[in-house]
Amino acid sequence: MIMKKFLKIQMLAVLLAAFTLSACDSDEDDKVDEVMTNTIVDVAVGSDDFSVLVEAVTRVGLVDALADPNASLTVFAPTDAAFSALLTELGASSLDDISDELLTSVLLYHVLGEQMTATQLSDGYYSTLSAGPAEGLNLSLYKNGLMLNDRAEITTANVMADNGVIHVIDKVILPLSITGHAVANSSFSSLVAAVVKAELDETLASDDVRFTVFAPVNSAFDQLLTDLGVTLDDLTAEALSPILLYHVLDGVNPSSSVTAGYFPTLATAFEKNVSLGISTDDGVVLNGSSNVAVVDVVATNGVIHAIDEVLLQPNIVDVALSNPAFSILVEAVVKAELVDALSGDGPLTVFAPTNAAFEALFETLEVDGIADLDVTLLTSVLLSHVVSGNVVSGDLSSSSVPTLNTEKSIDVVVNGGVSLDGDINVVLADVQTKNGVIHVIDGVILP
Structure with a gap:
């Protein structure tokens, strides 16, 4: 009997030892698996x-x-x-x-x-x-x-x-609208003052809209005011508003989606949106002279790109001057002394031949360039490209259209695209300026 009790005690001791050892092993495992973090x-x-x-x-x-x-x-x-x-x-x-x-x-x-x-x-x-x-x-x-x-x-x-x-x-940061970002950066203080004076600050702060703003820095405004010989206080809200709206595109256009071409701004002329020219050959340049310095400041209601020159709405001659593809046209207009006529109040519609179009003409006429053309003939040719009124592509129909050359009308055919005098094509339509609209063509219209 004593021996049986002793054996039971021994067996109990072994079981307890085994359980204790197992528990210790489990604790050790937990310690191994437990990794202290400091995230x-x-x-x-x-x-x-x-x-x-x-x-x-x-x-x-x-x-x-x-x-x-x-x-x-x-x-x-x-x-x-x-x-x-x-x-x-x-x-x-x-x-x-x-x-x-x-x-x-x-x-x-x-x-x-x-x-x-x-x-x-x-x-x-x-x-x-x-x-x-x-x-x-x-x-x-x-x-x-x-x-x-x-x-x-x-x-x-x-x-x-x-x-x-x-x-x-020390404060909670709140996401900013376009106006908010301009206010937060002192480099845009002149822009903010202009926007407030033109009463556009609430529009550019609204979350109900989506805009892309090309925002001139202070030095850009300083240069503009110097060129105009005025201060910001001298400019009325009515004068500032069209300037500022010319810096705004509808929709969100980050730098990754910016391409070369002409794009409608919120500024208008003859009830049409004035075009902004963008080139991407050497950085992003607007209208041939204003450089984009900082891109993609993303606001709650759009995106801001900072620029180094204030944009002014161009006229027909300004657009031609800012685009290298029209350098021969500019040379012709200067020689024919039509700069002032094409820079007036308008409205005018110009069918603008590219350099390639003029070069093809030179080859046909067996001349080297504009210098070889008689001024009277050149003036007649150029006026054959100009129509009175702001005639956008949607207003064109198949018809004979009189030009400022009283002896020349253009035969317009609208059939999917637009062709002139049979074999000249409109390759880019509706470049809107402040004094008229330009349609780019691939040939030269002859009287």
């Missing part, structure tokens, strides 16, 4: 200053993205005090008064898709992770010194995490 989320959770930020990130489901160990992010992190100030600014009692969609957009507006320490963050524009007004475009954030969008200041930099870096800021 951006861990840093935020571990700080007393970011409780509202953590609440907001958790509510809209961004925790996993900000805790991704494979990510490399930069987060501009507003403190609790920053969120409190925002709620006061918005007249909201709590985050619950802000929709998930808006809150997500605002939070992602504080995040860059790559790790950038303070020394790596130079002044300029940065693409955030917040979605912009068109597919593939993210909203831009402007940094100048320690300031972001001229609103929030970086108070503590380079709080490092395993998957990026945090810079602490």
Whole structure:
């Protein structure tokens, strides 16, 4: 009996030992599998200053993205005090008064898709992770010194995490409209003053529209005012509005979609949208002289491209001068002393032959160029290309159209395309200017 009890005790001891050993092994396994992390989320959770930020990130489901160990992010992190100030600014009692969609957009507006320490963050524009007004475009954030969008200041930099870096800021940054971006960057202060004076600031701030704005910097306005011999105060709203509208295209046109050609602006002449000429041979150049210096500042309602010269609406002669494809036409117009006539108030319609069209004519006439043509004949030829009125392509019909050469009418045939006098084709229609419209043709009309 004693022996049986002893054996039972021994067996119990062995079982207990085995269980204890197994438990110890399990604890060791847990310790091996458990990896200590210090992600951006861990840093935020571990700080007393970011409780509202953590609440907001958790509510809209961004925790996993900000805790991704494979990510490399930069987060501009507003403190609790920053969120409190925002709620006061918005007249909201709590985050619950802000929709998930808006809150997500605002939070992602504080995040860059790559790790950038303070020394790596130079002044300029940065693409955030917040979605912009068109597919593939993210909203831009402007940094100048320690300031972001001229609103929030970086108070503590380079709080490092395993998957990026945090810079602490004292205000919540809000996404900006086109007007908002112009206001936030002092390089556009003259543009802002002009837009406000022309009462276009609310239009360019509206989220109901989508625009592309070619925005002149201050030095561009300074040069314009010097050339005009005036100050900004001397220009009325009525004078400024058509100038400013000539810098705006309808729709969102990022640099990746900009191509060479003529494009309608919001400025009008004879109830038609005045065209802006864009060339891409050596950078992006507008009307032959204004250079695009900064591209793709993405706002909530469009995109801004900064330019170094204020654009003025061109007349027919200006368009010809700014396009190398019309250099022979310009030479002819100068020789025939028709510059003033084609620069007047109009309206005029010009069928403009390209250089290739003139070169074909020279070969037929067996001459070297415009210099070999008689002025009287040249004037007659050029006036045969000009029609009275602002006749756009949609107004053309198959008919005989009188020209400013009283002895010449053009036989117009509209059949899919537009042909003149049988074998001359309109290859580009409706280049609208302030004193008329140009249709580009591939031949020279002869009297």
